[in-house]
Amino acid sequence: MTTKEVTMKRTWISSFVTVHCQERAKVNCNAATPSKLRHKSDVFRSGGLLLMILLIGSIAYGQTLQFKEVWPMQEARGINDSGSIVGWGILFGKFRSWVATKEQWEQAGEVVEPFTDLPKYQGTTVVPYGISSDGTIVGRYLGEDKKVHGFWVPWESQGGKPKFGDYTAIDIPEADGTEALGIVGSKDSWTIVGSYFKGDKWHGFVQRKDKQPELVDYPGSTSTKVWGVNKAGWIVGEYIDGAGTHGFSRDAAKKVWSSIDLATGKGSWTVAYGINDSSPLFPLIAGTYSDGQNKHGFVATHKIDNGKRKNTSLFGINNGNFVTGDSPDPDKLPSGIVGIPQKPPSCPDDGGSCPGDEDELPNDSPE
Secondary structure, eight states, rough: OOOOEEEOOOOOTTTOOOOBBBBTTOOOOOOOHHHHHTTTTTHHHHHHHHHHHHHHHHTOOOSSEEEEEEETTEEEEEOOOTTEEEEEEEEETEEEEEEHHHHHHTTBBBBBBBBBEOOOOOTBOOOEEEEEETEEEEEEOOTTOOEEEEEEEEEEETEEEEOOOOEEEEETOOSSSHHHHEEESSSSSSEEEEEEEEEEEEEEEEEETTTEEEEETTTSSSEEEEEEOOTTOOOEEEEEEEEEEEEEEEEETSSSSEEESSSSSSTTTEEEEOOOOSSSOOEEEEEEEEEOOOOOEEETEEOOOOOOOOOOOOEEOOOOOOEEEEEOOTTOOEEEEEEEEOOOOOOOSSSSTTGGGGGGSTTOOOO
């Protein structure tokens, strides 16, 4: 497999965010448009907060990514600050789930089986979604009761040899199924987010170790999933309403909900999968959206594609701004990807424009 280098031009995505919000005990606005927000100060602040976060994040992330294919992992999902990743794929006709250190995935494509298999739980292969700073992994599995359950399991690499702890199931009481989708912290003090199925719809949850779960529904939604969480307490995810599927964020104070829509045409959708701790006030949000024809990754306001491939998805982001995802190549086997930040090109000392500045705003965008 080859390593591809992709320059991320600082591109504003026109009409990239439509704000839906609820500031607790103050307002409840669904499908509010930016023009309407100007007449609702409480709501406009929440929309402005998300706009500020994405724009400042966009400036911070104006750099080059070098994409590394990590086959046989076909979906690279979570990534922690040491560069360890989790994901899955099909190898020799069997579904496999893996964890890989940075040293391991750097060898992807050079050795046949470079990764470490996650142990089976209750006789079934687990599906991992997230990994914390100390290697605690979360995901889901199909139990002996034929229901989907969430799990967390400690993992560490000692002298290049993997060591797993015991699996612990995560179940929301009276739910028909539970998924653990994201984690921050450590095996001794973690916060896990995810979703559970009850009453013919998905709901989100946030759970701290040894605490009762907080149940989460985006205001006015018919379905909610929480995919990511950071140390400050921000959460991101997806929700469904009458207009389709949208990404969302909720601030650490649990007051401001903001919807993220990076495309608004027929068949479009957006999901916010990951969030880091690049700043307590301005974390970077990563995810995937569809313009109705192809999928694209995004970080802050950057549209991210792996070269000329038609579809790129991003799932995880760590505090070093590494990202994970997948980018199918029609001429090769499907492969997961890791985006490795590169040093941005230098700007001239005479005050001239930096490479890519001419592409920062399209002609129809506000100055």
